[in-house]
Amino acid sequence: MREIGIGIIGTGFMGTAHALALATAARLFDLPARPRFEMVVDPDPARAETLARRFGFARHHTDWRALVEDPAVDLVSVTTPNHLHAPMSLAAIAAGKAVWCEKPLAPTTREAVAMARAAEEARVATAVGFNYLKNPLVRFARELLAAGEIGEIWSFRGIHAEDYMADPELPWSWRLDPVAGGGVVADLGSHIVALARFLVGEIAEVNGDLSTVVGERPKAPGAAERVPVEVDDVARALLRFSSGAGGSIEASWVAAGRKMHLAFEVTGSRGALRLDMERLNELHLFVRGGPAGREGFVEIPAGPDHPDYAAFCPAPGHQIGFNDMKAIEARYVVEAVAGGRPFTPDFGEAAAVQAVIDAIRLSAREGGWRRPAELLYEAGGSP
Numbered sequence: 443m444r445e446i447g448i449g450i451i452g453t454g455f456m457g458t459a460h461a462l463a464l465a466t467a468a469r470l471f472d473l474p475a476r477p478r479f480e481m482v483v484d485p486d487p488a489r490a491e492t493l494a495r496r497f498g499f500a501r502h503h504t505d506w507r508a509l510v511e512d513p514a515v516d517l518v519s520v521t522t523p524n525h526l527h528a529p530m531s532l533a534a535i536a537a538g539k540a541v542w543c544e545k546p547l548a549p550t551t552r553e554a555v556a557m558a559r560a561a562e563e564a565r566v567a568t569a570v571g572f573n574y575l576k577n578p579l580v581r582f583a584r585e586l587l588a589a590g591e592i593g594e595i596w597s598f599r600g601i602h603a604e605d606y607m608a609d610p611e612l613p614w615s616w617r618l619d620p621v622a623g624g625g626v627v628a629d630l631g632s633h634i635v636a637l638a639r640f641l642v643g644e645i646a647e648v649n650g651d652l653s654t655v656v657g658e659r660p661k662a663p664g665a666a667e668r669v670p671v672e673v674d675d676v677a678r679a680l681l682r683f684s685s686g687a688g689g690s691i692e693a694s695w696v697a698a699g700r701k702m703h704l705a706f707e708v709t710g711s712r713g714a715l716r717l718d719m720e721r722l723n724e725l726h727l728f729v730r731g732g733p734a735g736r737e738g739f740v741e742i743p744a745g746p747d748h749p750d751y752a753a754f755c756p757a758p759g760h761q762i763g764f765n766d767m768k769a770i771e772a773r774y775v776v777e778a779v780a781g782g783r784p785f786t787p788d789f790g791e792a793a794a795v796q797a798v799i800d801a802i803r804l805s806a807r808e809g810g811w812r813r814p815a816e817l818l819y820e821a822g823g824s825p
């Protein structure tokens with residue numbers, strides 16, 4: 443059986459998630475190629491060694507350039523802070539390797555477009571880690587919307603709220619760096635924008651508002667010195683979709699009590715669909731016209747009739763989790779690298795997501811409705 447040499451850069455939350463996802467996908471799905479764990483990289487050698495040992499990587503290193511130049515590596519997972527995605531991905535692409543990069547693809551639309559173009563020219567497969575799009579119920583929701591189950595789509599209301607930055611004493615980290623992290627609009631906003639596009643389509647115009655609610659933070663853990671926060675903690679935007687539907691999104695990393703509140707409600711002329719990733723195995727569907735006194739949302743539990751669920755469990759209602767969505771993502775990454783269907787969202791789609799984020803930033807800064815397609819075009823991409 444054909445093998446694909448795997449290289450993972452970064453050993454944090456996502457580095458571990460990519461390794462686990464590939465290991466799981468290799469066992470649960472009939473993949474066209476077997477992942478072979480070649481090399482893992484982290485500037486901290488102990489962390490690199492630990493991940494290598496746990497997942498059986500042949501080698502580990504502290505310099506990512508050694509990984510992208512290694513002839514045994516075919517697929518490079520980029521799971522580092524956002525500002526490193528572009529240099530690492532571009533070097534991997536130049537070496538002819540496929541890239542599975544974490545979201546958001548890059549700090550700016552210009553860099554994201556350059557990455558997409560480089561991949562297109564080198565004809566290498568690319569994938570971006572918008573893992574919530576791989577939730578079986580989100581894909582089922584998309585099928586229902588396409589089949590007209592709730593009629594003409596009128597509106598999308600989306601939120602991605604968590605509280606991992608809510609404590610004002612939390613020290614400065616790469617997520618607060620305007621380039622390396624880019625604020626919540628990039629960190630969580632990219633997920634909800636990707637979801638809005640996946641379910642309702644192209645976003646034609648946005649009107650954004652960004653706010654910083656924790657004005658300064660300790661410079662380092664336990665430090666008395668405080669530094670100003672230059673990125674947004676809360677992002678809000680009104681949306682106009684190309685289809686004519688309207689909508690709104692909010693992203694917050696200071697939403698007390700919220701741990702994974704990535705939720706949407708799509709409303710149409712005949713009904714509505716809603717889902718909250720804090721209960722990711724429950725889709726709620728409402729179709730107008732039920733018997734008097736009994737109208738309401740119906741809960742659909744995830745089950746083997748929904749895309750890819752059956753690989754994990756033959757019984758409905760038994761529930762899959764975050765790492766399972768990542769394993770589904772890994773399935774399609776390997777299929778794309780082995781020459782099957784192109785992965786979606788690839789770098790081109792992720793550049794379009796980035797253009798929406800930059801349009802929200804521009805609108806928040808200078809006012810007015812802004813068109814993501816214009817930013818994409820200015821950055822050298824095709825709207």
Ligand SMILES: NC(=O)c1ccc[n+]([C@@H]2O[C@H](COP(=O)([O-])OP(=O)(O)OC[C@H]3O[C@@H](n4cnc5c(N)ncnc54)[C@H](O)[C@@H]3O)[C@@H](O)[C@H]2O)c1
Nearest residue numbers: 452453454455456457484485521522523524544545546571
């Ligand atoms: N898809 C998702 O649901 C999801 C969730 C969390 C984070 N992310 C994204 O994943 C990326 C990483 O986030 P994380 O939460 O895993 O962060 P993390 O801080 O847990 O891990 C980052 C890793 O990158 C490594 N690193 C930093 N500089 C490096 C360098 N020069 N060379 C090699 N390794 C380097 C760090 O040592 C660390 O292992 C970000 O882009 C983030 O937006 C995606």
